[in-house]
Amino acid sequence: MNFCASFYIFIKESDNKNYINKSRKMKIFITILGLLNGIYMLLDGIFVMIYGKFIGPEKPGPWANVFYKFNVDVLKLGPLFIVFGVLWIFWLYGLWANQSWTYLFGLVICILTFWYLPIGTFTSLIIIGALLLFKKKLGL
Numbered sequence: 642m643n644f645c646a647s648f649y650i651f652i653k654e655s656d657n658k659n660y661i662n663k664s665r666k667m668k669i670f671i672t673i674l675g676l677l678n679g680i681y682m683l684l685d686g687i688f689v690m691i692y693g694k695f696i697g698p699e700k701p702g703p704w705a706n707v708f709y710k711f712n713v714d715v716l717k718l719g720p721l722f723i724v725f726g727v728l729w730i731f732w733l734y735g736l737w738a739n740q741s742w743t744y745l746f747g748l749v750i751c752i753l754t755f756w757y758l759p760i761g762t763f764t765s766l767i768i769i770g771a772l773l774l775f776k777k778k779l780g781l
Contacts, residue, residue: 671772675764682757686725686726688719690719725754736781
């Protein structure tokens with residue numbers, strides 16, 4: 642489905658003002674959580690590449706234990722964090738532009754962010770729940 646057709650369907654479904662408000666509030670809520678994940682991962686990736694440590698305490702959070710079990714130096718993961726941050730922001734663009742790939746991409750990026758304990762896991766679980774429960778209301 643192209644952008645014009647999806648926009649037309651969204652407008653047609655949105656005739657009810659109450660529907661628009663609920664849909665918009667849900668998108669705003671998901672956007673805040675997505676930005677929390679995306680911007681923080683992007684900034685953390687840039688920070689670790691420049692300063693050789695992550696934002697915050699000297700020892701990385703509990704997510705680092707996942708990588709330590711595989712003998713991965715977490716201080717070399719800056720590019721991975723940058724990619725994840727950009728992917729989150731790209732997904733938010735798709736959400737607001739009502740792109741056809743947004744639903745599946747959102748589920749995938751959330752699942753791929755489960756390792757980022759505790760914040761990434763928590764926000765990803767909430768976003769997955771919202772995507773599954775409110776797919777139609779979100780226009781997806």
